[in-house]
Amino acid sequence: MNLSNLTKATSLSVLFSSLSVLSFAQGSGEASSSANSLVILLFTCVMVLVVFLAAIMGDKIIKLAAGKIRKDSDDKEFGLVPSLKELVFGTQNTGQSKKKITKLSRGFDIKLKGKAKKSIAIYNSATYAIKPTDYKGLQPIPKMLLKEGAKVKAGEKIFYDKGFEGVFFTSPVSGELVEIRRAEKRAISEIVIQSDGKNSSVKFKAEAPKSLGESGVKSQLLESGAWTAFVERPFGVIANPTLRPNSIHISCSDTAPLAVDYRYVLEQLNQKNIQTGIDALNELSDKVYLNLDKQANKSNKVDQLKGVEINAFLGEHPAGNVGIQIHHTDPIAKGDVVWTIKIEDVATIGRLFNEGVYAPEKIVALTGSIVKNPHYVKTIQGVNIAQLIEGQIEEDNSRVVSGNVLSGTQISKDGFLGAYDNLISVIEEGNQQEMFGWILPQTARPSISPTFPWRMMELARFDANTNMRGEQRAFVVSGQYEEVLPMDVYPQHLMKAIIKNDFEEMEGLGIYELIEEDIAICEFACTSKQPLQGILREGLDYIRSQN
């Protein structure tokens, strides 16, 4: 495979150079004036460039081929020319033979100001909430098992959904169910629990997952509510307990703007709990992957883990999104089911089997350029953030987002953290008009476009606000999404297939491989300001309703 590509590349360049030589020979008879030699010089340069490009392309093709057959994931051994670095320094043995490293070249890191400092505090609030809206695919009004005023313990069942038989949603803390808040058409938006500060949990079996077996592990996860941490792909809904997934991907990576540093998060987590959690996952599926980003890749904490295949993905956002990682390790085909889970939740599951308690702890980062002291806190799922951000935000005109600024949800300043989120981003509202802002922007702003000179400054970090930066238009620019999405997917054509409700084309173009967070970076970059995440969700809901 390599050899044929090498031959192709070489023959291509030889063909081009011989053709150019041939035509020079033909033209040289009349090329006497200085202008003619100028032209010949110009085209010699072009020819050299073409040969050079052909060589580079050949090199890339060989590397790609090597990557595809998994011989060389580090771009080192194969290629038309060995890399210069290697010639100078020689090959380095990194000692990480277990890890498979995949480099993703496309993507874009949105560098915002206000990354969390590496200091951690414990944060408990008076109230916690479960928000049914955090979970995709639920009915607007799920079946409540408890009424307002009921006393609960952590891990006590609160509601379930008819669409997901057997999955229970449980209280993250102990205390009293004080309020069921409703939105339009009586849809339940928040179930608020007043904490008693003791965090006492329902007692579960403290047994090794192996001895419990698949059904034992499953029922314990379902009963305790830890099951809700699994997200099923396609569709990004809660995992269906009657299925056995092809694989489970543990996500220990996040490259989104202001995202938590997973190397730091790993330091906070209990190694033993993670290992037990992985053991439990191994009961549920034949294959468990652990996916690292470039930060987590530097940590040596994962090296000793057993029963898991470790993959590192180096590259700019969205290289840290589990959807992109699945695409590069074990792509989802029609009919496949894959589950994803975050490493914190694996530790929670591990603790469930080690100690028999349900304690959904999260390492959460409070971030944003207008936050006085961005830092990490150790807290519990569904926490109220009012006290956390009190005194931290000077700007009145701000927006609090649970999750990252690309795919997170806006919450009020006394709102609750989303079930899957480990990040609070606070950014300025952009409700100001800007004179000639489209041609002469007055402040630096993140953009994938080189027409903004700030893009040159690789280390620059930006303030960002919520201005639309223009108005919505039809799709005009092409190739823009592919530039930031390291997947073999044509997002623009997929979006058009969704808009025209073309079922087969949606399937064929890979809708099963995507959920909102994966194409969020495309939506950010979109010149036409198209709501790609909304369109994708419509398509996913449509397909799900057809199945």
Place this chain on the structure above:
Amino acid sequence: MKFIRDFMDKIEPDKESRFLHTLWDGIDTFLYVPDHVTKKGTHIKDGMDLKRTMIHVVIAMQFAFIIGMYNIGHQHYFALGLFPDFFSGFGAKLVYGVLQYLPMIIVVHLVGLGIEFIFAANKGHAIEEGFLVSGFLIPLVMPPATPLWMVALATAFAVVIAKEAFGGTGMNIFNIALIARVFVFFAFPAEISGDEIWIAPDYSWLHKGFSAVASLFGSADFFSMSVPANLVDGYTGATPLSLASKGGWESVQAYSVTIQGEVYHPYEVSNLIFGNVPGSVGEGSKVGIIIGALFLVFTRIASWRIMLSMILGTMFMSILLNVINVTYSSEVTNVFISVPWYYQFAMGSMFFAMAFMATDPVTASGTNTGKWVYGFMIGVVGIIIRVLNPAYPEGWMLAILLLNVFAPLIDHVVLQQNIKRRLSRVKA
């Protein structure tokens, strides 16, 4: 700057009067980026929008635009045997060029923007930015002496039939500016086919008016020579391409004009590259166009894949023709084939078509693989039409329109490959 904002707020017309409000909205969003904030989806957005994209294309055209405008004046005086050097008579040439060209730009914008406004108001949409670019491209592809009524008609045809009929910016199948050009080309063959359209020998009332005003200040009258009685010796106004199709590269080089006893070779390679040759305003200056093209590639607004593959396609086809010429030299009757392939780049509007026409993202292929095929095929077809078809002096307009038709098909093939790859993963 507050007073501008206050003024705009004060004059905001009632939303009921659609046309006025659309007009106001167009001006308002031109002056100010609106204060809309993100509602759903991403909370922050890239600073790039369609206005910014389009204006950068317009900026990229300016180098070719300015040289081309000046060149109208140069060609005019050259034909009369005055100021034969490019930079002599700078003021007169510049004024002549601007006065000759400005009415065309104004007419195109009045007609095109007017139609856009009417359609936007009727649809209740905001005014779309597409015409920012088309409005400059149409005058750039028109021969400088095209009558204004033809330009107006062509613009109206292009905007209504090629764009609004398909649904507006982003929905069109054909390149708008090329439709305007092709309309003039096919609708008025008698008026447009000759060589004399490439220079503007006559004076309009604008020139005369300017002359009258200037003479009040004691300026010499440069706009009074009568035409065409005193065209210089040997001047035919033939373009390099028409010469090459009749007599090959040698006749392009041999073409000479005698002015005041001195012999000039207007079609030296350096002239062809710099752009002081007769032709449409935009196509002439290879230097200006390449600067613009590099600007577009550097800012990643236009696809470098299309540009590079179009160069490769042009190169491939012209080299192929050269090889045919050498191999079957006894049987070849078309002398154009013998033009060395690298001179094919120097003549005509290949670079202009490459930089501004082929790269139109709406009508080109949308997939990256497709762009390689699309650009390459334009290069191949363009050279075929230019060299082998005696009816058309230049091939790019027709080649691009042809490939516009095929672009969706190319994309379809690429997408089917992608779908096939994905299906092959399904375990039976």
